[in-house]
Amino acid sequence: MNVGIVGGGQLARMLALAGYPLGLRFQILDPAADACAGQVAPLIQGDYDDAARLARLADWADVVTFDFENVPAAAAHILAGRVAFHPPAEALARAQDRLSEKTLFWELGIPTPNFITIDSLEELQDAATRMNLPAVLKTRRLGYDGKGQRILRIPEDIQLAWQALGGVPLILESFVPFEREVSVLAIRRGDGATAFYPLVENHHREGILRLSRAPCLMPKLEQEGWDYAHRLLDRLNYVGLLAVEFFVQEGRLIANEMAPRVHNSGHWTIEGAETSQFENHLRAILGLPLGAAVATGYSVMLNCIGDLPERSAVLALPNAHYHDYGKAPRAGRKVGHITLCGDDPNAVWKELKPLLPLVGFGLEEFG
Numbered sequence: 544m545n546v547g548i549v550g551g552g553q554l555a556r557m558l559a560l561a562g563y564p565l566g567l568r569f570q571i572l573d574p575a576a577d578a579c580a581g582q583v584a585p586l587i588q589g590d591y592d593d594a595a596r597l598a599r600l601a602d603w604a605d606v607v608t609f610d611f612e613n614v615p616a617a618a619a620h621i622l623a624g625r626v627a628f629h630p631p632a633e634a635l636a637r638a639q640d641r642l643s644e645k646t647l648f649w650e651l652g653i654p655t656p657n658f659i660t661i662d663s664l665e666e667l668q669d670a671a672t673r674m675n676l677p678a679v680l681k682t683r684r685l686g687y688d689g690k691g692q693r694i695l696r697i698p699e700d701i702q703l704a705w706q707a708l709g710g711v712p713l714i715l716e717s718f719v720p721f722e723r724e725v726s727v728l729a730i731r732r733g734d735g736a737t738a739f740y741p742l743v744e745n746h747h748r749e750g751i752l753r754l755s756r757a758p759c760l761m762p763k764l765e766q767e768g769w770d771y772a773h774r775l776l777d778r779l780n781y782v783g784l785l786a787v788e789f790f791v792q793e794g795r796l797i798a799n800e801m802a803p804r805v806h807n808s809g810h811w812t813i814e815g816a817e818t819s820q821f822e823n824h825l826r827a828i829l830g831l832p833l834g835a836a837v838a839t840g841y842s843v844m845l846n847c848i849g850d851l852p853e854r855s856a857v858l859a860l861p862n863a864h865y866h867d868y869g870k871a872p873r874a875g876r877k878v879g880h881i882t883l884c885g886d887d888p889n890a891v892w893k894e895l896k897p898l899l900p901l902v903g904f905g906l907e908e909f910g
């Protein structure tokens with residue numbers, strides 16, 4: 544079976560690596576000649592609005608999926624008209640616009656921070672007064688990894704945030720003084736079969752995910768998260784893997800955003816779950832039976848941002864798994880990750896300690 548992937552980053556690369564043992568073939572569409580998924584699968588180099596190349600991918604593939612959520616609506620439309628295209632274009636459209644996404648959460652009874660749309664400095668001043676500071680100003684579209692957002696802490700921040708972000712549609716959200724951040728990874732097949740991975744706890748720095756651990760053994764929250772994800776899957780008639788990120792505040796989940804694709808907080812599933820998120824996404828979009836989404840032990844995943852630690856220093860730890868995405872080093876860029884697995888969480892954390900400084904953490908940050 545042939546799988547086309549729009550976007551050739553590390554997620555497409557890991558999808559292809561997970562699909563080869565199932566006998567799948569891949570082609571990747573990406574504008575960049577050095578897209579890292581192109582090292583493991585044939586690359587069609589072309590823009591995402593290149594109708595001829597989209598058609599070429601669609602005509603070759605049995606199913607087309609994507610590895611980032613900013614696939615242009617026109618491209619999704621062309622693909623969905625020619626070939627099975629999963630996850631659904633509506634999920635993409637909802638996730639591309641924070642207003643539309645939060646409205647969907649709200650319609651389904653999924654709690655979110657308070658939010659107001661902002662299109663002018665006057666609206667921002669008015670909303671900031673009504674909402675009380677701190678609050679978070681975000682671009683409605685094209686924000687990721689904390690880009691396109693500013694925290695307003697004092698009234699003077701309003702003008703500065705407007706200067707930085709104004710001119711495009713914005714949303715002002717109440718600031719959630721969360722205790723922790725978690726995510727749910729959920730899968731649905733076209734016939735309605737679903738599977739849910741254990742709740743994942745995530746740590747960000749400057750808006751970028753740095754560390755995930757799973758399972759995080761909070762059964763009440765996990766059930767709540769699965770329930771919310773299930774509502775989204777069914778409402779969107781979803782096919783594939785959906786990630787939903789939440790804040791935890793006073794023992795309750797507050798939805799931040801969703802990603803209609805495999806997700807960074809699910810990388811631990813490659814070694815730490817019975818079936819990885821990548822394999823299960825492929826199984827779902829191809830209508831194959833889903834694999835068990837259960838953890839086989841305890842896992843911690845560390846993102847390598849900017850550059851990679853020396854390979855042999857990581858491999859010296861017998862329970863560490865090294866993932867080099869084949870990208871050139873660049874500040875702020877996700878270039879790889881490391882997963883540590885084991886049966887005993889304490890032993891995993893002990894083994895993690897020497898790794899923390901190698902990926903830019905202070906030893907004291909995760910004791």
Ligand code: AMP
Pocket residue numbers: 656679686687688689690716717718719720721724747750751799800
């Ligand atoms: P986002 O791009 O919306 O996923 O935001 C990136 C990170 O910024 C989140 O993972 C949080 O750590 C932080 N953040 C975003 N929105 C809020 C909010 N309303 N309240 C508090 N922190 C936030």
